[in-house]
Amino acid sequence: MYSAISISQKIKLYTLILWPILITQISYHAMNVIDTMMSGRAGxxxxxxxxxxSSLWAPILTGFNGILMAVTPIIAQLLGKGEKQSISRSVLQALYLSVILALLVYLAGIFFLPSILQFMGLEAEVSHIAKHYLIGLSIGLVPLFASNVLRFFFDAQGFTRITMVILLIALPISAFLNYILIFGKFGFPELGGIGAGYATGITYWIIFGLSVFMTFKIPSIRSYALFSTWFRPSLKAWKGQLALGLPMGLSIFFEASIFSFVTLLVSRMFTTDVIAAHQAALNFASLLFMIPLSMSMALTIVVAYEIGAGRLKDARQYSKIGITASMLIISVASVLLYFFRESxxxxxxxxxxxxQLAMSFFVFAIFYQLSDAAQATLQGVLRGYKDAAIPFIIALISYWGIGIPSGYLLATLTDLGPFGFWIGIIIGLxxxxIGFWIRLALINRRFRHSL
Structure with a gap:
């Protein structure tokens, strides 16, 4: 990381940080897309x-990942302040915390997954596949969470290409594992959709192994001696990370969970064909969302670095660059989605x-892309300021106080059916x-008076 002076220099630096994050996020989501597409070919x-x-797993992954994402602004602000000596300790404490969080997810799955699936009222075979898909995926929870800590550590320093390279290596491996486990190739059992879960779980271990390797391979990363110098677990350090990360994680969780909750309601109220079409549209639309999400993560890095150095004007310039670019790009992507939705x-x-059902869902997906892009990038800026508590409240009210109720009413009291849920999502986003934009304006005003 370095301080860019002119607008053109800022755009260049932001782009250099952004594009590896974008490829990384697309690669991560592509694993889920591959799972879904190849499983669809099985039946x-x-x-x-x-x-x-996938719908049950997505909010859990994004929520806990949001907690760990606090590593990015913490490390970036330490770098901006010139306190590099504190970074190793912070990263190691985050790794300890990631293992604890993974174990909590394991326990939650053991106690609550059977009841959730039973509540959804699925066909017996669909419920069986969903359960064992998640069991297969769970073998990679600990390495997934730990590798995400390392990823955010790399990203905070501007080394976003490290994880990009790792994911580009892991993605074809994941596709190959899907192929042999879903369809029973090369002597492996034909597991159908269940095989996709085991393929993803194994891939998470590969990603973790490559991430650890990179901490020894890259000279500037090796200097931190992450796995050579060990510190005792610190409740104080965990409390500090959770104070920032928990509101961030909950904010992301409440956004992601509305999609999962809608899938749950669709599963109870409509046929298997509707479930499949709904998920196909949601799955691909989520792939497009990787664009504003990546821009949001890049914004967190550059804004946190500038705030740590006390340069509010530069932080605001980065905010405008990122938000404007995100809205323009997602607008073009939405137009393309409309014309190619059948293919x-x-x-x-x-x-x-x-x-035919999926094509209709895609039309509604197009409309929520812009709101989703705006709220994602605005949240990224707020995380750069290490502002998380109020955005969490805004997210909770918007998604669950407004979005879900309005969607349910439209789905049950009008002829819109399952499409009513999607309109509710649009309203919530x-x-x-709007709430995040107002909050950012207030934060900028406060920082202007304090710096």
Missing amino acids: TTDLAGVAVG ISYLYTDNQDVV TCAA
Whole structure:
């Protein structure tokens, strides 16, 4: 990281940090897309089972990942202040915390997953596939959480290409493992959608191994001696990270969970074809969301660095650059999605009924892209300021106080059916974007008077 002076220099630095993050995020999500697409080729029931499993897993992953994401602004601000000597201790404490969080997810799955699946009222085979898909995936929870800590450590220093390279290596391995485990190739059992879970879990171990290797391989990273110098676990350090990370994680969780909750309601109220079409559209739309999400993560890095150095004007300039670029790019992507929605639907299934339903869902997905892009990038800026508590409240009210209730009413009291839920999502995301924009204006005013 370095301080860029002119607007053109800032755009260049922001782009250099952004594009590896974007490729990394797309690669991470591509694993889920591959799971869903290849499971769909195994059958509509497999597609529905993996869809339900993925929808239950997504908010858990993003929520806990949000807690660990606190590593980025913490490290970036330490760098901006010139306190490099404190970085190793902070990263190691975050690694300890990541293992604890992974174990908590294991316990929650053991106690609550059977009841959740039973409540959803799924067909027996769909429920079986969803359960065992998640069991297979769970073998990689500890390495996944730990590798994410290392990723945020790399990213905070501007070394965003490290994780990009790791994911580009891991992605084809994940696709190959999906192929042999879903369809039973090279002597392996034919597991259908369940095989996708085991393939992903194994891939998480590979990603972790490569991440640890990079801490020894890259000279500037090796100087921190992460796995050579050990510190005792510190409750004080965990408390500090959780004070920032917990509101961040909950904010992200409440956004991601509305999609999972909608899938749960759709699963209870509509047919397997509707479930499959809903998930196909949501799965691909989420892939597009990796663009503003990546821009949000890059914004957190550059804004936190400038705030740590006491340069409010530069932080505000980065904010404008990132938010404007995000809205322009997602607008173009939404137009392309509209024209190619039929071809995209066929990537998931050959079932004509499912394809027609998915095409309709894609139309609604287009409308929420802009609100989603706006709220994501605004949150990224706020994280750079290490502001998380108020954004968490805004997210909770917007997503669960407004979005879900309005969607449920539209789905049950009008002829919109499952599409009513998507309109509710649009309403919730729009309210969140407005709330985050107001919060950012207030934060900028406060910092202007304090610096």
